[in-house]
Amino acid sequence: MNAARLFLLFSLLASPLAARAALPEAEPSAVGLDAARLARIDQAVERAIKRKEVSGAVVLVGRRGKVAYVKAYGQRSVEPTAETMTRDTIFDMASLTKPVATATSVMRLVEQGKIKLGDSIVTYLPEFDNHGKKAITVEHLLRHRTGLIADNPIKDYADGTDKAWERIAEQELHSTPGERFLYSDVNYLVLGRLVERVSGKPLNEYAHASIFEPLGMADSRYAPLADGNKPNPAIDLARCAPTEKEEGSWIRGVVHDPRARALGGVAGHAGLFSTADDMAIYAQMLLDGGKGQDGKAVLAPETVQAMIDPGNTPARQRRGLGWDVETPFSHPRGRGFGAGSFGHTGFTGTSIWVDPATQTYVIILTSRLHPFGAKGNSGPIRTEVATLASAAILDRPKAPESGETHLHPVDCGIDMLVKSKFESLRGKRVGLVTNHTGRTKDGVPTIDVLANAPEVKLVALFSPEHGIRGLVDAEVGDSKDEKTGLPILSLYGKTRKPSKENLEGIDVLVYDIQDVGVRFYTYISTLGLIVEAAKENGIPLIVLDRPNPIGGVAVSGPVRDDGFEAFIAHHAIPVRHGMTVGELARLFNAERKIGADLTVIACEGWRREDLLDWTGLTWINPSPNMRSLTEALLYPGVGLLEATNLATGRGTDTPFERLGAPWIDAREFSAALNGRGLPGVRFVPNQFTPKERQYAGKECGGVQIFITSRDQFDPLALGIELAVVLRELYPESWEHDGLLKFIADRASYNALLKGEDGKAIRALWEEELAQFRTIREHYLLYK
Numbered sequence: 001m002n003a004a005r006l007f008l009l010f011s012l013l014a015s016p017l018a019a020r021a022a023l024p025e026a027e028p029s030a031v032g033l034d035a036a037r038l039a040r041i042d043q044a045v046e047r048a049i050k051r052k053e054v055s056g057a058v059v060l061v062g063r064r065g066k067v068a069y070v071k072a073y074g075q076r077s078v079e080p081t082a083e084t085m086t087r088d089t090i091f092d093m094a095s096l097t098k099p100v101a102t103a104t105s106v107m108r109l110v111e112q113g114k115i116k117l118g119d120s121i122v123t124y125l126p127e128f129d130n131h132g133k134k135a136i137t138v139e140h141l142l143r144h145r146t147g148l149i150a151d152n153p154i155k156d157y158a159d160g161t162d163k164a165w166e167r168i169a170e171q172e173l174h175s176t177p178g179e180r181f182l183y184s185d186v187n188y189l190v191l192g193r194l195v196e197r198v199s200g201k202p203l204n205e206y207a208h209a210s211i212f213e214p215l216g217m218a219d220s221r222y223a224p225l226a227d228g229n230k231p232n233p234a235i236d237l238a239r240c241a242p243t244e245k246e247e248g249s250w251i252r253g254v255v256h257d258p259r260a261r262a263l264g265g266v267a268g269h270a271g272l273f274s275t276a277d278d279m280a281i282y283a284q285m286l287l288d289g290g291k292g293q294d295g296k297a298v299l300a301p302e303t304v305q306a307m308i309d310p311g312n313t314p315a316r317q318r319r320g321l322g323w324d325v326e327t328p329f330s331h332p333r334g335r336g337f338g339a340g341s342f343g344h345t346g347f348t349g350t351s352i353w354v355d356p357a358t359q360t361y362v363i364i365l366t367s368r369l370h371p372f373g374a375k376g377n378s379g380p381i382r383t384e385v386a387t388l389a390s391a392a393i394l395d396r397p398k399a400p401e402s403g404e405t406h407l408h409p410v411d412c413g414i415d416m417l418v419k420s421k422f423e424s425l426r427g428k429r430v431g432l433v434t435n436h437t438g439r440t441k442d443g444v445p446t447i448d449v450l451a452n453a454p455e456v457k458l459v460a461l462f463s464p465e466h467g468i469r470g471l472v473d474a475e476v477g478d479s480k481d482e483k484t485g486l487p488i489l490s491l492y493g494k495t496r497k498p499s500k501e502n503l504e505g506i507d508v509l510v511y512d513i514q515d516v517g518v519r520f521y522t523y524i525s526t527l528g529l530i531v532e533a534a535k536e537n538g539i540p541l542i543v544l545d546r547p548n549p550i551g552g553v554a555v556s557g558p559v560r561d562d563g564f565e566a567f568i569a570h571h572a573i574p575v576r577h578g579m580t581v582g583e584l585a586r587l588f589n590a591e592r593k594i595g596a597d598l599t600v601i602a603c604e605g606w607r608r609e610d611l612l613d614w615t616g617l618t619w620i621n622p623s624p625n626m627r628s629l630t631e632a633l634l635y636p637g638v639g640l641l642e643a644t645n646l647a648t649g650r651g652t653d654t655p656f657e658r659l660g661a662p663w664i665d666a667r668e669f670s671a672a673l674n675g676r677g678l679p680g681v682r683f684v685p686n687q688f689t690p691k692e693r694q695y696a697g698k699e700c701g702g703v704q705i706f707i708t709s710r711d712q713f714d715p716l717a718l719g720i721e722l723a724v725v726l727r728e729l730y731p732e733s734w735e736h737d738g739l740l741k742f743i744a745d746r747a748s749y750n751a752l753l754k755g756e757d758g759k760a761i762r763a764l765w766e767e768e769l770a771q772f773r774t775i776r777e778h779y780l781l782y783k
Contacts, residue, residue: 003468020294022216022281026066028392036182037392042384049074054349054366056085056241060276061389063360065284066593069389070276074529076241076739079250090219091365092256094346097272098188099307100282101207101222103142103322105195107303108210110138111699114198117142117321124194127169131765133437135726135773138194141187143313147175157262162665164262174759176578178768179554180712181317181327185259185269188361192268199503213287214513215292217278219303223253230511232265235273241367243348248475250370250636256348259565262653270347276363283354284359288353289758296569298441306341308356312783314553314609332382336390337769349378355385355396357429359489362389370705410615412583413544413601414438414446414512417765422597424508424542426455431506431539433462433491433530436469437620438515438544446512446544452482458486459505464513465492466623492522496567503537512544514622516632517551519575520568520639520742523622527581528588542599543581545781546616550632552578552608552782557636559768568710569744574765574772576636578608586779602781610709620715625655632703632706637719646726651690658700659722661735662695670703672725676758681712682706720748727752 004723005034009593028035048054055076056738060067070087077083093100109115115124117139122129133146140146148171156167166188175182181307190521192203199206201248204222212220223232231237231253242250255261256728265271285292286308290299296455310318310325318326331353332343335492343353350366354361368376417424417439430450432438437445450458461468461484467476468488476490489495489502503509511530513523527543571580571588579587582600589598605615612619612629621627626635628751632653638648638656649655660666666685673683690696707713726734740749751761 003527004348005117006361006661009077022218023062023065023067023284025070025426026068029067031063031068032395032498033068033393035393038386040388041069042071042073044384044388045073045381048378048384052372052375053377053380054368055370055372056247056537057364057366058085058087058091058276059385060363061360062280062363063358063393064286065288065359067280067435069278074318076367077243077250082271085202085241086239086565087277087534088219088275089365090236090275091350091367091731092241092243092346092348093272093274093350094342094348095256096186096274096279096346096350097270097351099322099344100220100274101280102188102191102195102203102268103205104211104305105144105199105203106138106191107299107307107321109195109198111300111303112525117346120773121190121194124197125169125717127166128190130170131170131172132763132770133171133173133177135766135770136612137177138191139321140177141194142184143189143311143319144176144181145313145319146171146184146187147177147182148184148190149174149180149234150182150184150186151259152186152378154258154262155701157259161263173763173766176556176716176762177767178773179556179714181313183327183329183589185257186270186602189267193328195268198293202266202314203268204271205216207272210297211282213297214276214298215281216294217274217781220272220282222266222271222273223273225261229261237738240273241370242368243369244373245371246470256369256437259430265350278367279352279363280361283352283363287356287359287361288356290660308340311678312553312608314551314711315614331379331563332385332386334388336387336393345382349376351378351382355390358393360389362386362394362490365665395567398669403757407616408605408607408610410606410610410617411441411604412546412617414449415441415602416601416604417544418487419569422453422456424601425450425453425510428507429505431459431460431462431503431509432458432498433464433511433513434468434524435463435466435513435695437546438512438540439567439620441617443494443618447481447484448508451486460502461486461488462498463490463492465522467492471678477775478713487773491526491529496526498533500537503533503539508540509534509539509586510544511541512546513581514546514620515548515581515584516626516637517548517576517578517634518639519557519573519577519744521635522567524581524584525570527585530594531592531594531596532751534598535594540597540599541585542685543582543585544578545600545602547603547606547610547612547617548580549612549629550576550636551611552606554712554714554779555769555773556765557719557778558743558748559772561746564741564744566741566744567743573741575719577772577776579776580606580782583776583779586781587776590779591705591775600781608780608782625650627655631656633707633710633713634715634718637715637717637722638705640716640719640742641722641726641739643742645694645735646697647688647690647693647702649690651692652688656702657709658688658702658704660688660700661733662688662698662700663730664701666701666703668729669701669725672729673703673721676721676725678717678721679709680709680711681718682708699750717758717762720761721754723752724758724761
């Protein structure tokens with residue numbers, strides 16, 4: 001008997017109720033899978049059982065519309081009586097409820113026009129209009145980017161369902177909506193409530209009528225509690241896998257999650273019960289573009305694509321509208337399925353992973369909590385089984401050559417101008433605003449490119465702060481370019497904006513300077529004044545765009561107050577604005593009602609989530625003390641404190657990576673900062689002696705700052721916590737007056753002086769950041 005037939009025989013023997021499978025079955029070879037390699041899954045699962053990570057499991061591998069491998073292992077129940085695991089065992093799906101029941105229900109309502117992804121949750125649930133939650137959109141909830149807590153306290157549910165919902169609606173934000181990924185049961189609790197409010201039906205009834213019944217998922221259902229905490233009579237208890245023991249009895253047929261149970265067994269984050277075969281039906285529906293086995297559509301193809309598309313979410317935070325794509329929770333992907341694959345896990349030991357590229361899915365259902373409790377661990381087996389399933393694919397699509405690198409090569413505006421053969425500049429006299437950062441991807445200075453361009457006459461140069469070569473850390477005088485002999489007018493000396501006389505004989509202005517993405521970095525102030533000068537003198541302006549080196553997704557910090565306009569605060573934008581210079585030029589021109597003849601030559605290949613080290617472009621120090629991408633990431637926070645009596649690393653080999661003063665106790669300071677628990681950053685006690693500024697030659701106590709996770713790090717949270725700790729530890733020594741001009745937000749400054757904590761201060765920004773995001777959306781050029 002060959003390996004394929006032997007495998008199929010074992011599968012049928014292990015699963016006496018195989019006839020229940022709604023999807024057709026096939027030998028592995030018929031769908032391009034190696035049966036011998038799939039058989040290795042047996043050993044992997046048996047090892048996990050022997051290690052007492054799980055007591056049993058059901059594993060199903062499907063491909064191209066057929067179930068190619070399915071087997072039940074070990075025991076469904078160990079205590080109080082032993083029961084053999086069967087293929088049709090019903091499992092508490094835990095967080096698989098989120099994408100399968102809740103997100104799918106939401107997207108059904110989106111298709112019907114009853115919900116809009118970009119709408120504030122307050123549109124549908126007005127009771128959530130508090131603590132800045134109006135900024136939360138339906139999309140934020142689906143992608144876990146709301147800023148809400150992961151789990152609210154279980155005591156919130158002690159006084160009944162109505163009171164529990166009141167307390168959920170009063171939850172405070174822990175970060176700005178849209179800013180970062182934080183996996184949260186609360187997000188999907190709220191989405192479940194949204195489905196009920198909009199559909200007018202309980203979530204379990206809506207999901208059953210809209211998803212499970214149309215797809216023929218006969219064993220998939222919520223199990224609303226009966227008579228208090230008793231199992232629902234509609235669920236087949238004999239087939240249910242138990243979870244944990246409570247009050248001397250094993251939980252069986254009753255949702256394990258305590259919050260879902262407190263809400264009666266039905267919630268958006270947990271409560272679904274299902275089987276491996278039903279999950280296979282659902283997975284195949286996704287691969288078939290939303291159609292069930294009868295050809296009827298449950299979802300539109302574009303809706304399915306939206307659910308699995310991570311959009312512009314950053315690396316390691318990539319979530320679709322319900323599905324996990326690439327986050328720290330993605331271990332069920334294994335080591336073989338590609339970047340376009342997706343899935344989800346459940347706390348009780350359930351998981352599903354789907355790979356559209358190979359039309360394959362892997363379903364692993366365990367009840368890891370029985371009988372081992374918290375010692376049960378389904379994580380290793382998820383990864384190992386997925387890896388084995390992927391390795392069994394015999395006809396994997398050939399990966400594109402570009403898949404050999406994780407970089408996303410970028411052509412900047414100057415590169416695109418060269419590609420166009422200087423079409424927009426031909427026959428014109430050009431005035432160029434630039435410095436040493438203006439260069440092609442191959443390193444040729446923009447000055448040289450335009451000086452040698454055919455039918456283009458470069459007639460004048462204008463330099464920003466730090467001069468044409470980026471070496472001066474003081475006011476800069478006018479000069480002459482040694483190579484071209486052209487005059488250089490400094491825009492960081494006596495003149496900040498070119499006059500009519502300065503622009504005589506110029507037909508078009510071109511701006512090409514690399515910014516660092518921070519409001520008080522003055523290159524964008526020069527840009528704003530150039531837009532004004534172009535309008536005032538009737539000269540067209542072309543901005544050659546460049547990536548924002550610290551990314552174009554995160555937006556953080558207070559929006560500048562009226563009355564604080566200065567060269568370090570040209571326009572009312574947040575400290576970290578998440579925009580390119582081209583996008584800012586568009587914003588300045590429209591929002592300041594300038595009306596200049598503005599053209600932005602956009603980059604090609606840049607994605608908003610990409611920092612500079614993903615672009616293939618060379619890092620060039622944009623100013624003397626901005627020497628690395630790490631320093632650029634720290635600068636929005638550490639830079640806030642530059643005008644106070646602190647040394648911020650200038651005059652050392654690592655500017656902005658350390659901070660201190662002679663009056664700071666390094667160990668005390670670092671201990672206090674680490675005690676704040678800021679995600680993505682750690683502080684190490686440090687003694688250093690700067691060579692410049694107020695403490696030149698004096699030993700300073702302080703900290704060296706290490707970013708441990710870019711995905712979690714928020715430089716503005718860092719800046720505010722630095723200020724709060726300085727206020728608490730050194731109220732007599734720290735001179736904070738200079739902070740106001742950099743933060744440019746009186747409410748934040750006053751809250752700091754009144755003794756508010758960092759969280760309360762950051763909460764002050766939420767509404768204005770939401771308004772800014774809405775405004776900036778009109779001017780964005782990249783996805």
